[in-house]
Structure formats: structure tokens, C-alpha cells
Amino acid sequence: MIGIEGINKAFGKFEVLKNINLDLGGDNIIALIGANACGKTTLIKTILGMVIPDSGKISINGIEISNQWQYRKLIGYMPQIGRYPENMRVGQVLEMITDLRGSETQNMDEELYEGFKLKDILDKKMGTLSGGTRQKVSAHLAFLFNSPILILDEPTAGLDPLSSFLLKEKIRTEKEKGKLILITSHILSELDDIVSQIIYMEEGEVIFDKSIHQLKEDTQKSRLSEAIPHLMKLKLEKA
Numbered sequence: 336m337i338g339i340e341g342i343n344k345a346f347g348k349f350e351v352l353k354n355i356n357l358d359l360g361g362d363n364i365i366a367l368i369g370a371n372a373c374g375k376t377t378l379i380k381t382i383l384g385m386v387i388p389d390s391g392k393i394s395i396n397g398i399e400i401s402n403q404w405q406y407r408k409l410i411g412y413m414p415q416i417g418r419y420p421e422n423m424r425v426g427q428v429l430e431m432i433t434d435l436r437g438s439e440t441q442n443m444d445e446e447l448y449e450g451f452k453l454k455d456i457l458d459k460k461m462g463t464l465s466g467g468t469r470q471k472v473s474a475h476l477a478f479l480f481n482s483p484i485l486i487l488d489e490p491t492a493g494l495d496p497l498s499s500f501l502l503k504e505k506i507r508t509e510k511e512k513g514k515l516i517l518i519t520s521h522i523l524s525e526l527d528d529i530v531s532q533i534i535y536m537e538e539g540e541v542i543f544d545k546s547i548h549q550l551k552e553d554t555q556k557s558r559l560s561e562a563i564p565h566l567m568k569l570k571l572e573k574a
């Protein structure tokens with residue numbers, strides 16, 4: 336579904352993405368992991384067209400995305416920090432975004448709206464919401480338009496355990512429908528039960544891209560939260 340070929344990006348002299356090549360297929364939950372500032376969000380933003388790479392190309396369903404915008408309706412995006420007009424009420428924001436999406440509103444998915452009980456906060460101003468409640472609004476908007484690709488940047492950060500559980504169940508059911516779901520998270524234990532593929536980045540480079548099954552076999556560790564630190568430790572010992 337998403338093809339990434341030879342992507343490079345620098346901010347000034349600082350190379351944030353170095354020759355990234357990935358092929359991300361559907362019916363898959365892929366975890367994009369790596370230390371703070373290794374380039375995960377920048378990579379996501381190049382897929383969304385919010386950051387323009389210096390070289391390389393990205394295609395979605397075989398069509399190159401440069402200078403295009405229509406492809407974005409194929410993607411539901413949950414940002415790390417959702418930014419909204421602070422004076423608008425939750426109900427107004429939901430209405431505005433639904434209006435903007437226009438023709439795509441026939442097949443809306445209201446499951447998280449119900450699960451997170453967003454009806455109870457429609458009158459609250461965005462600027463007064465707690466961090467976790469803001470995350471719930473962002474999660475609902477990411478899933479609302481039934482997009483075949485979901486990109487979720489730290490989706491469970493700040494969510495209470497029940498909301499986090501609901502969101503993970505939702506992610507799982509959407510994968511069953513054949514969707515491609517790309518998730519970044521630092522909470523490896525959260526990813527253990529849901530992801531099928533791991534992309535591990537360091538300092539702007541993809542160090543490995545493999546199935547969780549393969550990773551567990553290679554490291555002889557049964558949990559992602561043990562396998563990744565094990566690999567990092569091995570690397571440090573070799574250096």
C-alpha cells in the first residue's frame with residue numbers, strides 16, 4: 336500500500352532521514368519504533384505530505400504522492416499532539432471536520448465516539464480538555480472516515496487503561512478488515528499483543544524491518560519489551 340524509496344530529509348545541516356526504503360502492505364499492524372528524535376514523526380509526516388523530502392519518492396497504491404493531495408483521504412491520522420482551535424467546542428470541531436470531508440461522510444465509523452462517550456463533552460471548549468480527552472477526540476477523528484490506512488503517532492499516550500484497551504481493540508478490528516495501520520510508541524508492552532511487523536530506526540536510519548515472529552526468533556525473547564532492549568544492548572557491546 337505504501338512504498339518508500341530512497342527518502343532523505345535534512346533540516347539545515349542535520350540529516351533527519353537517511354535513505355529510507357520501506358514497503359508497507361495492508362492487513363498489517365506495523366510498529367515504528369526508536370529512540371526520541373530518531374526521525375519517526377518526520378517519516379510519518381513525509382507520508383502525509385506535511386514534510387517534503389529532499390530526495391526519494393513515496394507512492395500509495397502505486398501512485399506517487401508528490402504534488403498530490405487527494406490521496407490523503409486514504410489516510411486516517413492521529414497526531415502525537417492534536418492541535419485544534421482552542422476556543423471551539425468539541426461538537427463544533429467534529430462538525431467542522433465532518434463538513435470538510437464532505438463526500439466521505441456516508442460511511443462514518445462512530446465506534447470510538449460511543450466508546451469514549453464523546454457525546455458528554457460536546458459543549459466543552461477544546462482549550463479546556465485534559466490531555467487524555469484531547470487524545471480521545473484525535474483518535475475518534477482518525478478512525479471516523481473509515482480510511483484504509485491509519486497512521487497513529489503515540490496513540491495510547493495519556494489514555495487511561497480502559498480507553499487504551501478500547502483503542503487497541505479498535506486497532507485490532509480495523510486490521511481484520513484488511514487495513515494498514517502504522518503505529519509509533521515508546522510503550523513496547525502496549526504493542527506486544529497487537530503488532531505484526533517492527534520497523535526499528537536509529538538516528539534517521541532504518542536498522543531493521545521484520546515480522547514480530549522473526550524478531551522473537553532472532554532474539555529468543557518472547558516479548559517485544561525484552562527483544563528490543565536485548566538488541567540495543569548487543570549493539571552497544573559490539574560498538
Ligand SMILES: Nc1ncnc2c1ncn2[C@@H]1O[C@H](COP(=O)(O)OP(=O)(O)OP(=O)(O)O)[C@@H](O)[C@H]1O
Binds near residue numbers: 371372374376
Ligand atoms: N521542522 C523542523 N525543523 C528542524 N528540525 C526538526 C524539524 N522537525 C523535526 N526536527 C528534528 O528532527 C529530529 C527528529 O524529530 P522527530 O520528531 O521525527 O523524532 P521522533 O523520532 O518522532 O521523536 P519522539 O520519539 O521524541 O517523538 C529531531 O532532532 C527534531 O528536533
